Amino acid sequence: MTPWLKLTTLAALAGMAGLAHAQAKPPLKVGLMLPYTGTYASLGNMIENGFKLYVQEQGGKLAGREIQYFKVDDESEPSKGTDNVNKLIKRDQVDVLVGTVHSGVALAMAKAARENNTLLIIPNAGADAITGPMCAANIVRSSFSNWQPGYAMGIVAGQRGIKRAMTITWNYAAGAETVKGFTEGLEKGGGKVVKDLTLPFPNVEFQALLTEIAAQKPDAVYAFFAGGGAVKFVKDYAAAGLNKTIPLYGPGFLTDGTLEAQGSSAQGLLTTLHYADNLDTPRNNAFRKSFALTYKANADVYAVQGYDAAQLLAAGLAAAKGDLDKRDVITAAMRKTVVDSPRGKFSISPAGNPVQDMYLREAKGQNNEFKAVAVKALADPARGCKM
Structure with missing residues (x-):
């Protein structure tokens, strides 16, 4: 190979490497605002574990994006809600917010998400107003309304x-x-x-x-x-x-x-x-086994809601091929998806709330056991939602 040809080849390879580097997407910044102390601490930990389990099952990436986590303890304190969520939005500049448990704190999160057009996935708090008067395209819930x-x-x-x-x-x-x-x-x-x-x-x-x-x-x-x-x-x-x-x-x-x-x-x-511990379905059995092996603990509804929050995010990102600039594509896909959840398949209402079966359960031993379907495919009325 002549020196000229060798140089040309090296330059071409360097150019290709540079192009690949330029095309590599940066990590997706996920802000977890959950209770890590106080009355609801165990709930916050289960939600985080459920979310991370789904990401782990996808090889640690969603739509080709590595996930970078930022955490804030919301202390289940509504008066601190705005300051805490702004740590994630403005200080850490997260791409997606995930939280929280306490409805009062979630209302502050939803207000900030609306004002800053930040994608928010709520893995527990059921405040009716969030899918009622405060509904917005960039806010969805993986849990329930109160x-x-x-x-x-x-x-x-x-x-x-x-x-x-x-x-x-x-x-x-x-x-x-x-x-x-x-x-x-x-x-x-x-x-x-x-x-x-x-x-x-x-x-x-x-x-x-x-x-x-x-x-x-x-x-x-x-x-x-x-x-x-x-x-x-x-x-x-x-x-x-x-x-x-x-x-x-x-x-x-x-x-x-x-x-x-x-x-x-x-x-x-x-x-x-919307969940019972002993739902005997392949999806739930596989989820509970995976959760137990990973965390040496039994999954509960909070773990399911965290897991499904990650599933919703994955559906939106997949539709946009991981491109966060395609916000309309992401939010539309999240509402169109049918989530294959451990609780049973559910869809998302136009207001952003799960349409799901509600189960009657009985406490037996360490389980909340399924007795019957109390109401089939129950949709929140979303009173006051205008989008």
């Missing part, structure tokens, strides 16, 4: 002959909205809620309210608590002897991820949710 499991349990309670019910929850958005859903479902079956009881989040001093329930003697009680609050409420309800005379119902969060700590107090409790 209305959905509440409405489903109201339907079940009506079918079980409940005419007079009381509700009890923390006095914040998630509590108020799930109670509203339950009331709507119960009234459809001819029943009514005679009294709503509330206490400040994250207060767990239930005794005075349990005394009031005992005095009122309703046909049933509908309770919304999660995490450590759910553990204490269920144990206190049983310790007061109320579980022997007044059935306790709730959305699945009352017993999800809490059964071991609740012990015998939770056994037999009926809840409604």
